[in-house]
Amino acid sequence: MNLLKNKAYINGEWVHAKTQSIFEVKNPRNGETLGTVPHMDASDAELAVEAASEAFKTWQDVTGEERARLLRKWAELVKENAEALAQILADETGKLDNEAKLEVVGLVTSIEFNAEEATRIQGEIPSSPLPGKKLLIERQPLGVVALISPWNFPLMLSLKKVATALAAGCTCVVKPPEDAPLSTLSAVQLAQDAGIPKGVINVVTCDRSNASQIGKIFCESKLVAGISFTGSTAIGKILYQQCGPHIKRISLELGGNFPFLVSNSANIDEAAQLGIQSKFFNCGQVCVSPNRFLVQEEVYDEFIDKFSEAIADIIPGEGLAPLINSTQFKRVCGIVEDAISKGANVIVGGQPAEDIGKLFYQPTLITEVTHEIQIYTEEVFGPVASVIKFKTEKEGVAMANDTEKGLGSYFFSQDVSQIFRVSRLLQNGVVWVNEGIFLPNKAPFGGVKESGIGREGSHHGIEDFTYIKFICIGSL
Numbered sequence: 001m002n003l004l005k006n007k008a009y010i011n012g013e014w015v016h017a018k019t020q021s022i023f024e025v026k027n028p029r030n031g032e033t034l035g036t037v038p039h040m041d042a043s044d045a046e047l048a049v050e051a052a053s054e055a056f057k058t059w060q061d062v063t064g065e066e067r068a069r070l071l072r073k074w075a076e077l078v079k080e081n082a083e084a085l086a087q088i089l090a091d092e093t094g095k096l097d098n099e100a101k102l103e104v105v106g107l108v109t110s111i112e113f114n115a116e117e118a119t120r121i122q123g124e125i126p127s128s129p130l131p132g133k134k135l136l137i138e139r140q141p142l143g144v145v146a147l148i149s150p151w152n153f154p155l156m157l158s159l160k161k162v163a164t165a166l167a168a169g170c171t172c173v174v175k176p177p178e179d180a181p182l183s184t185l186s187a188v189q190l191a192q193d194a195g196i197p198k199g200v201i202n203v204v205t206c207d208r209s210n211a212s213q214i215g216k217i218f219c220e221s222k223l224v225a226g227i228s229f230t231g232s233t234a235i236g237k238i239l240y241q242q243c244g245p246h247i248k249r250i251s252l253e254l255g256g257n258f259p260f261l262v263s264n265s266a267n268i269d270e271a272a273q274l275g276i277q278s279k280f281f282n283c284g285q286v287c288v289s290p291n292r293f294l295v296q297e298e299v300y301d302e303f304i305d306k307f308s309e310a311i312a313d314i315i316p317g318e319g320l321a322p323l324i325n326s327t328q329f330k331r332v333c334g335i336v337e338d339a340i341s342k343g344a345n346v347i348v349g350g351q352p353a354e355d356i357g358k359l360f361y362q363p364t365l366i367t368e369v370t371h372e373i374q375i376y377t378e379e380v381f382g383p384v385a386s387v388i389k390f391k392t393e394k395e396g397v398a399m400a401n402d403t404e405k406g407l408g409s410y411f412f413s414q415d416v417s418q419i420f421r422v423s424r425l426l427q428n429g430v431v432w433v434n435e436g437i438f439l440p441n442k443a444p445f446g447g448v449k450e451s452g453i454g455r456e457g458s459h460h461g462i463e464d465f466t467y468i469k470f471i472c473i474g475s476l
């Protein structure tokens with residue numbers, strides 16, 4: 001089956017933009033055009049919202065068991081078509097083949113998990129403080145939700161939101177990322193094949209120039225009950241503001257500035273190895289990618305030696321994907337230039353890897369990084385690691401928390417009481433202790449501070465797509 005789509009999906013139909021406008025999707029590895037998709041605008045988004053609203057009238061009465069059955073069928077079809085989906089995903093993002101395959105597996109397990117959870121949405125019946133009354137606390141689906149996702153895990157992030165929304169009993173409109181909308185469209189074809197009714201999932205595509213007008217429709221439409229956004233803090237703030245006047249529910253999963261704290265008692269081999277895996281996965285284009293390696297002074301030299309040796313072994317194109325587009329590529333070049341101009345030391349890399357392709361950058365390690373250097377405060381979203389030395393635990397924790405972002409952190413220590421103490425002090429939604437990136441579906445994921453509000457994954461993620469209703473029955 002050819003899964004590659006060139007249309008968007010509204011009310012169960014594969015459609016062009018009303019204006020017939022299109023845009024191209026390119027392969028970041030070689031710049032080749034992979035296909036075109038509709039360049040939609042606010043009027044198309046309104047149609048999609050209306051379709052989702054109409055569909056909610058019947059979908060809200062579909063039982064959790066039936067929603068679970070449909071989700072499981074969808075997961076089966078994704079599994080059967082995993083290879084084709086991974087290929088489309090690798091082509092549109094430049095991901096390494098194994099990384100693309102892993103993302104498809106992640107999607108399958110997420111849909112399966114949400115299918116299970118769809119049957120377990122529960123209320124409470126507290127005892128009544130007065131006789132003759134029954135108190136019921138129910139969770140009801142929000143209604144129509146708008147889902148906006150970024151390009152770094154386009155398939156997983158778009159469709160995990162969809163699976164969660166459907167599990168909760170919501171209908172949805174998805175706006176996939178302009179750089180990589182194809183895998184989402186393909187997987188939605190499979191949702192249609194699985195029998196998910198028309199209007200329950202809708203997809204509107206557009207290039208960057210129309211993203212803001214579509215975002216505005218989502219925030220302002222009375223038919224949209226909630227928004228779930230994963231992306232940059234800058235766009236998250238715009239959406240949050242736009243939702244404000246309408247008191248609209250919004251869940252935001254925004255950027256991080258992950259510290260990777262290595263204490264004197266850490267197992268340095270383990271820290272260096274997990275540091276490499278976490279930092280260079282998806283070319284560092286991951287919101288949980290370690291941004292600042294904070295290493296305590298006694299183990300600093302050993303860590304630098306082991307870490308830099310391992311970094312020097314990574315080969316762009318084989319063990320390292322390209323950056324997604326020229327904007328990101330220029331950002332990464334700028335961040336390294338800024339560090340060098342302010343006195344940082346480049347230990348490994350520090351240059352584009354142009355011999356491999358226009359968007360490839362060498363895996364890079366920078367030391368002597370201070371607060372004034374951009375990489376200390378800004379998420380690099382590329383294959384560049386910065387290392388900073390600290391003296392005491394107190395200083396390390398202060399540096400780790402010295403950021404507006406609070407998505408998560410890594411912490412390496414063999415000292416049990418220190419592990420509990422520091423985990424509590426870190427101002428983050430996620431703390432990985434002696435561990436690299438590990439996000440099972442059971443884990444609630446999300447940040448504090450400017451990294452966002454709400455959680456994805458676990459039953460908490462589903463609850464974000466519901467509201468609590470208190471029902472009191474009197475005269476009993």
Ligand code: ADP
Binds near residue numbers: 149152231232238
């Ligand atoms: P990234 O840097 O990962 O592209 P962005 O926050 O810029 O992160 O984009 C994430 C998603 O938000 C993309 O799908 C993009 O098209 C969309 N987007 C960008 N601007 C807006 C906006 N003003 N309103 C709604 N969505 C937007």
